[in-house]
Amino acid sequence: QSHLFLTSRYSNTSSPSTNVSSRKWVRVIVSQAMSYNLDVETLRDSEYGHLNGKTYLDHGGTTLYAKSLVQEFARDLLGNLYGNPHSASTPSAVAGHRVDAVREKALRFFGANPEHYDLIFVSNATAAIKLVTECVRDYINYENTKGKKKFWYGYHKDAHNSVVGVREHATTSRCFINDDEVEDWIRLGITGHSLDEVGLFAYPGQSNMTGRRLPLSWSARIRESSHGRTFTLLDAAALATTSPLDLSDPAASPDFVSVSFYKIFGFPDVGALIIRKAAGHLLERRRYFGGGTIDMVIAVGGTSHVKRDTSLHDQLEDGTLPFHSIFALDIAIDVHARLFTSMARISSHTAFLASYLYDNLQHLRHTNGSSLLRIYTDDASSYGNPILQGATIVFNVYTSEGKLIPCEFIEKLADNEGIYIRSGSLCNPGGIATYLGYTPQDLKRAFALGNRCSKPLSDIDGNPTGVVRVSLGAMSTRQDVDTLVSFLVAKVLPIKGRDLVRSDDPLLENLIAYDTVSLLEDAKLPSATKHVVVERGAMKSPEELSSSGKSRRLARLFKISRFKR
Numbered sequence: 001q002s003h004l005f006l007t008s009r010y011s012n013t014s015s016p017s018t019n020v021s022s023r024k025w026v027r028v029i030v031s032q033a034m035s036y037n038l039d040v041e042t043l044r045d046s047e048y049g050h051l052n053g054k055t056y057l058d059h060g061g062t063t064l065y066a067k068s069l070v071q072e073f074a075r076d077l078l079g080n081l082y083g084n085p086h087s088a089s090t091p092s093a094v095a096g097h098r099v100d101a102v103r104e105k106a107l108r109f110f111g112a113n114p115e116h117y118d119l120i121f122v123s124n125a126t127a128a129i130k131l132v133t134e135c136v137r138d139y140i141n142y143e144n145t146k147g148k149k150k151f152w153y154g155y156h157k158d159a160h161n162s163v164v165g166v167r168e169h170a171t172t173s174r175c176f177i178n179d180d181e182v183e184d185w186i187r188l189g190i191t192g193h194s195l196d197e198v199g200l201f202a203y204p205g206q207s208n209m210t211g212r213r214l215p216l217s218w219s220a221r222i223r224e225s226s227h228g229r230t231f232t233l234l235d236a237a238a239l240a241t242t243s244p245l246d247l248s249d250p251a252a253s254p255d256f257v258s259v260s261f262y263k264i265f266g267f268p269d270v271g272a273l274i275i276r277k278a279a280g281h282l283l284e285r286r287r288y289f290g291g292g293t294i295d296m297v298i299a300v301g302g303t304s305h306v307k308r309d310t311s312l313h314d315q316l317e318d319g320t321l322p323f324h325s326i327f328a329l330d331i332a333i334d335v336h337a338r339l340f341t342s343m344a345r346i347s348s349h350t351a352f353l354a355s356y357l358y359d360n361l362q363h364l365r366h367t368n369g370s371s372l373l374r375i376y377t378d379d380a381s382s383y384g385n386p387i388l389q390g391a392t393i394v395f396n397v398y399t400s401e402g403k404l405i406p407c408e409f410i411e412k413l414a415d416n417e418g419i420y421i422r423s424g425s426l427c428n429p430g431g432i433a434t435y436l437g438y439t440p441q442d443l444k445r446a447f448a449l450g451n452r453c454s455k456p457l458s459d460i461d462g463n464p465t466g467v468v469r470v471s472l473g474a475m476s477t478r479q480d481v482d483t484l485v486s487f488l489v490a491k492v493l494p495i496k497g498r499d500l501v502r503s504d505d506p507l508l509e510n511l512i513a514y515d516t517v518s519l520l521e522d523a524k525l526p527s528a529t530k531h532v533v534v535e536r537g538a539m540k541s542p543e544e545l546s547s548s549g550k551s552r553r554l555a556r557l558f559k560i561s562r563f564k565r
């Protein structure tokens with residue numbers, strides 16, 4: 001049966017040649033995918049021994065480092081003498097030259113020609129986004145000394161918190177709640193901000209919640225439509241994990257790109273801001289200066305300074321770079337290419353696995369026919385098509401009576417079995433609001449009830465506050481997917497509504513969480529004396545919902561959420 005699900009998504013694939021029948025073509029694709037999967041399984045033994053007996057499915061959090069990377073990095077450090085790149089000694093000069101070489105190598109990894117792009121090493125994607133924000137803020141302030149300028153900021157609803165936060169420095173901001181709004185805005189000539197405003201539009205290449213991939217063509221079209229007045233920031237933190245990011249055409253690429261290398265290679269924990277040099281002037285007015293970014297400073301008896309003007313990275317990289325980590329990046333790029341061949345191979349491998357997973361999850365049903373899972377997908381996405389969808393699946397789990405099994409219970413249960421997934425609101429407020437159907441008022445009420453991003457309530461009136469996220473990576477295999485599906489069938493499918501107990505007593509919270517996990521395993525209810533058991537309003541299944549009366553709110557939630565049945 002699983003073989004059937006394996007091939008089903010590929011059966012619509014059109015033949016590249018009219019001579020080859022589509023069935024044969026499907027067989028070719030599946031056999032190529034299986035052969036690569038076999039290669040990855042072999043790699044797992046030699047390079048990812050730390051994964052033995054474990055099923056790691058949180059590559060959206062971080063992917064995993066290979067043994068060769070760690071060994072070669074250790075050999076590199078032990079076999080060489082490196083000084084601080086800001087010093088002038090021979091070991092320092094060696095380090096400084098190598099940092100520059102890795103900078104160029106990292107640009108080329110993304111197909112970016114150093115003639116047209118610069119790369120600023122930062123600690124992570126968030127730091128890259130924050131750096132753009134601070135620079136634009138200071139650019140606006142500088143322009144204000146010459147006349148009036150304001151900062152208009154637009155972001156797509158799929159954005160991560162780190163992208164949403166930029167709006168706090170903007171004069172005005174707009175959240176685009178779907179692609180159609182963006183398309184209309186581009187078509188109508190970027191309405192909404194005036195000539196005295198500098199615009200910045202930011203969006204993720206891939207939603208870190210649903211894994212949906214957004215149109216990369218927006219950057220060039222926004223530039224054209226706004227006559228260069230609106231700049232673009234592509235947050236590629238999630239996209240670059242399992243997809244090539246091609247910046248070979250500077251005319252078509254975003255002005256600014258944020259990435260976290262640990263999400264691509266597992267190590268080192270370094271990020272980058274990639275800047276299209278043609279947009280670099282926007283970042284040249286930053287007021288703060290740190291060590292290494294300055295040519296002259298008067299600190300005593302005056303306050304003048306002169307910034308370095310040799311390159312954007314000379315101006316923006318404050319203090320000593322994480323140079324040892326940058327050397328690890330050098331090695332990581334080579335090891336990754338040696339192990340996985342190319343990002344394109346990783347992309348098709350993970351697309352294949354995600355499609356296989358999606359097909360299997362979709363078919364998980366209770367004996368009464370109701371679905372075990374509600375999978376949240378965007379209308380524009382399509383599993384198996386790496387242009388539209390990354391290797392991430394999010395869902396919530398329901399009993400046969402339609403009761404929500406809180407996502408953190410699923411995470412704990414899976415963890416007990418050595419399966420590592422993620423649950424919660426995933427730092428994706430727009431996605432959570434849209435797919436789970438929360439209005440701002442609902443979210444405020446949830447907050448008043450004690451719901452926190454860092455410590456969510458398991459549900460609000462039976463509605464989920466978060467989701468379960470499964471994200472695959474370069475070294476994921478079909479076996480990982482099978483293990484997760486078997487776990488859901490064996491351990492989650494049998495859970496009944498009556499097994500779900502809850503406590504409103506915060507002192508008992510941990511105990512309940514722990515005991516509930518074992519309770520679910522044993523399918524036994526806890527003793528009444530030990531637990532405060534409070535049954536709240538049961539979550540209704542979509543079939544039970546009516547669009548009137550008491551169920552109106554829930555009906556609306558389900559409608560907006562577009563739950564997949």
Ligand SMILES: Cc1ncc(COP(=O)(O)O)c(C=O)c1O
Pocket residue numbers: 060061124125126127160162204206207208235236237238239260271
């Ligand atoms: C799309 C996206 N943007 C930004 C971030 C933040 O990345 P970091 O924590 O490395 O700064 C993440 C992290 O998961 C992400 O997935």
